Amino acid sequence: MLSERRLEVLRAIVQDYVGTEEPVGSKALTERHRLGVSPATVRNDMAVLEEEGYIAQPHTSAGRIPTDKGYRLFVDKLAGVKPLSVAERRAIQNFLDGAVDLDDVVGRTVRLLAQLTRQVAVVQYPSLTRSSVRHVELLSLAPARIMLVLITDTGRVEQRLIDCVAPVGETVLADLRARLNSRVVGRRFTDVPPLVQDLPESFEADDRPAVAGVLATLLETLVEEKEERIMLGGAANLTRFNHDFPLTIRPVLEALEEQMVLLKLLGEATDSTMTVRIGHENFHEGLNSTSVVAVGYGSGDEAVAKLGVVGPTRMDYPGTMGAVRAVARYVGQILAES
Amino acid sequence: MLSERRLEVLRAIVQDYVGTEEPVGSKALTERHRLGVSPATVRNDMAVLEEEGYIAQPHTSAGRIPTDKGYRLFVDKLAGVKPLSVAERRAIQNFLDGAVDLDDVVGRTVRLLAQLTRQVAVVQYPSLTRSSVRHVELLSLAPARIMLVLITDTGRVEQRLIDCVAPVGETVLADLRARLNSRVVGRRFTDVPPLVQDLPESFEADDRPAVAGVLATLLETLVEEKEERIMLGGAANLTRFNHDFPLTIRPVLEALEEQMVLLKLLGEATDSTMTVRIGHENFHEGLNSTSVVAVGYGSGDEAVAKLGVVGPTRMDYPGTMGAVRAVARYVGQILAES
DNA sequence: AGCTGGCACTCGAAACAGCGGAGTGCCAGG
DNA sequence: CCTGGCACTCCGCTGTTTCGAGTGCCAGCT
Numbered sequence: 001m002l003s004e005r006r007l008e009v010l011r012a013i014v015q016d017y018v019g020t021e022e023p024v025g026s027k028a029l030t031e032r033h034r035l036g037v038s039p040a041t042v043r044n045d046m047a048v049l050e051e052e053g054y055i056a057q058p059h060t061s062a063g064r065i066p067t068d069k070g071y072r073l074f075v076d077k078l079a080g081v082k083p084l085s086v087a088e089r090r091a092i093q094n095f096l097d098g099a100v101d102l103d104d105v106v107g108r109t110v111r112l113l114a115q116l117t118r119q120v121a122v123v124q125y126p127s128l129t130r131s132s133v134r135h136v137e138l139l140s141l142a143p144a145r146i147m148l149v150l151i152t153d154t155g156r157v158e159q160r161l162i163d164c165v166a167p168v169g170e171t172v173l174a175d176l177r178a179r180l181n182s183r184v185v186g187r188r189f190t191d192v193p194p195l196v197q198d199l200p201e202s203f204e205a206d207d208r209p210a211v212a213g214v215l216a217t218l219l220e221t222l223v224e225e226k227e228e229r230i231m232l233g234g235a236a237n238l239t240r241f242n243h244d245f246p247l248t249i250r251p252v253l254e255a256l257e258e259q260m261v262l263l264k265l266l267g268e269a270t271d272s273t274m275t276v277r278i279g280h281e282n283f284h285e286g287l288n289s290t291s292v293v294a295v296g297y298g299s300g301d302e303a304v305a306k307l308g309v310v311g312p313t314r315m316d317y318p319g320t321m322g323a324v325r326a327v328a329r330y331v332g333q334i335l336a337e338s
Numbered sequence: 339m340l341s342e343r344r345l346e347v348l349r350a351i352v353q354d355y356v357g358t359e360e361p362v363g364s365k366a367l368t369e370r371h372r373l374g375v376s377p378a379t380v381r382n383d384m385a386v387l388e389e390e391g392y393i394a395q396p397h398t399s400a401g402r403i404p405t406d407k408g409y410r411l412f413v414d415k416l417a418g419v420k421p422l423s424v425a426e427r428r429a430i431q432n433f434l435d436g437a438v439d440l441d442d443v444v445g446r447t448v449r450l451l452a453q454l455t456r457q458v459a460v461v462q463y464p465s466l467t468r469s470s471v472r473h474v475e476l477l478s479l480a481p482a483r484i485m486l487v488l489i490t491d492t493g494r495v496e497q498r499l500i501d502c503v504a505p506v507g508e509t510v511l512a513d514l515r516a517r518l519n520s521r522v523v524g525r526r527f528t529d530v531p532p533l534v535q536d537l538p539e540s541f542e543a544d545d546r547p548a549v550a551g552v553l554a555t556l557l558e559t560l561v562e563e564k565e566e567r568i569m570l571g572g573a574a575n576l577t578r579f580n581h582d583f584p585l586t587i588r589p590v591l592e593a594l595e596e597q598m599v600l601l602k603l604l605g606e607a608t609d610s611t612m613t614v615r616i617g618h619e620n621f622h623e624g625l626n627s628t629s630v631v632a633v634g635y636g637s638g639d640e641a642v643a644k645l646g647v648v649g650p651t652r653m654d655y656p657g658t659m660g661a662v663r664a665v666a667r668y669v670g671q672i673l674a675e676s
Numbered sequence: 677a678g679c680t681g682g683c684a685c686t687c688g689a690a691a692c693a694g695c696g697g698a699g700t701g702c703c704a705g706g
Numbered sequence: 707c708c709t710g711g712c713a714c715t716c717c718g719c720t721g722t723t724t725c726g727a728g729t730g731c732c733a734g735c736t
Contacts, residue, residue, distance in 0.1 A: 018702075027728075060687060061685085398716065
């Protein structure tokens with residue numbers, strides 16, 4: 001276990017490095033922080049911290065920079081979550097309150113988060129799989145063509161076209177619509193399949209193929225993984241670090257274009273605890289010098305989706321975590337209201 | 339007017355510069371192109387071209403690079419549109435054919451275009467204002483809450499929530515739905531307003547406020563400008579030019595994040611002619627060293643939206659134009675089918 | 677035992693000089 | 707009007723030097 005003062009030194013190093021973006025030496029440290037000891041002492045502490053793998057020097061006779069392990073310790077033990085100012089909170093609320101539909105909510109959120117943290121923001125659309133059905137509508141567009149519209153409790157709307165082999169009567173459709181809704185409204189998506197399984201049986205033989213088609217499409221829509229859409233914003237913020245990033249920015253941009261990578265990035269946890277993944281803790285090469293701060297958000301207790309930011313490992317963790325958490329909370333509120 | 343050979347020299351300069359990304363000198367030109375004259379002659383031609391403002395040298399005793407004006411001449415007079423190979427066309431069709439809904443079509447298109455041109459691709463969602471109504475649906479979510487669903491002929495679906503002051507009966511809703519559809523289905527958005535103006539009058543006085551509310555929301559949805567959404571892809575391609583782009587990439591990324599800028603970028607023309615805007619021809623600073631190649635696409639004769647790419651002024655214009663045009667055509671076909 | 681001042685050492689960054697070569701403009705001759 | 711020749715320019719590369727921040731270590735002090 002490291003002594004109190006050595007932890008203090010590590011904290012100071014992280015803070016200074018995040019601020020100046022330059023390796024920090026023993027002398028500068030004592031000048032900018034009231035450590036109460038001399039540079040020589042700090043040097044000894046630094047030697048220990050380096051031996052333990054918390055900091056490193058880019059080359060001999062340069063200052064130290066934190067390693068991933070160092071940031072990890074900093075985040076876990078040394079840093080709190082910096083709460084936002086009242087003004088900032090108010091600004092968030094005002095900004096999000098103007099949203100008109102789900103797309104707009106997500107769009108505003110991503111811009112807000114990017115602006116607040118000055119980093120790349122990532123917001124996942126409320127996932128279908130964890131939400132429930134508000135309404136199912138069936139429209140007859142043409143005699144043998146039906147449109148299925150699914151409305152979720154998070155305000156999301158999905159629609160699918162269904163082509164039937166034979167025309168379907170208006171009355172049959174109305175019947176199906178009524179029965180379907182009485183069974184599935186308010187239900188979790190995952191609970192729906194068994195509830196509708198026997199529906200075709202209660203229809204005339206002639207209509208069963210059409211009914212089965214509608215059900216198949218509905219179930220397909222419910223499980224559809226591809227619908228885990230994601231919105232991205234603030235990519236321009238990547239260039240803020242370009243003085244040492246010209247090589248790194250490329251793979252990051254590439255990674256960010258892959259939906260799959262983004263989804264994994266936000267993590268799998270379904271609760272609302274914040275996850276911070278630092279540097280090499282990210283599975284994906286090219287994101288090895290970036291950190292991800294993500295948290296779940298949702299209209300109720302349970303998270304229905306995640307949002308977060310991607311930035312250099314050298315980021316202001318307390319501030320970023322504070323912003324991410326605050327935004328997640330407000331988005332949750334907005335969703336609950338709508 | 340420039341002589342035939344001088345134009346030929348300009349063409350050679352553009353081609354070489356696009357290929358090598360380095361200023362091109364007289365000697366290299368004569369070696370790589372069969373101009374039939376000596377370097378000295380080419381030098382004279384170059385001097386003239388420079389005087390006329392078509393090319394410039396970054397500094398004395400360096401080769402020449404084309405100016406915006408030079409590219410303009412090249413595009414207008416010297417370059418054709420390079421058609422894609424059969425294999426490429428087939429690949430496009432295969433890739434786009436798998437799309438399941440409008441989001442997917444646009445998503446695939448943007449990825450395709452980015453990959454094909456190795457540049458940043460921009461695709462505008464089919465605009466509401468130029469399309470027509472396929473169907474209007476009214477759902478009663480709660481006694482005093484109605485959802486309006488608008489389906490367009492381009493497959494786009496818009497939904498809006500309407501809160502009424504008093505409950506609205508099912509029969510009234512059905513009545514309104516039927517009348518509304520009989521009047522507006524198949525109509526251009528711009529033609530709709532006068533057609534529904536007198537609808538409230540045919541309802542009981544009690545129901546008129548609700549009917550008016552629905553109509554107001556519908557008309558609002560029809561003209562809503564903000565719905566001119568845009569999808570972006572291939573931002574990572576920006577870094578391909580970073581050897582001289584570290585400063586330029588920043589403002590470009592910033593510009594690309596602004597919906598408004600993107601919309602203007604694609605231009606206002608409603609027909610299907612291709613527009614190429616080169617360097618300073620772009621109104622927006624920060625895009626001064628980029629070119630935009632855009633073209634309209636649509637399900638019928640008329641363009642309902644635009645798509646294009648953004649790249650450095652030093653781009654392969656014939657190839658890019660070919661790809662953009664081909665993709666636009668196929669997307670139009672896909673939309674017409676669905 | 678732990679802290680401190682002193683000192684020699686290391687090594688990257690910046691400044692500087694010299695060189696080579698690609699490219700130019702110009703001119704005189706075909 | 708084209709061409710070969712020639713003197714000139716200036717960028718980019720490389721090697722050298724200098725400068726300074728920072729380090730590790732040690733001896734002495736509390």
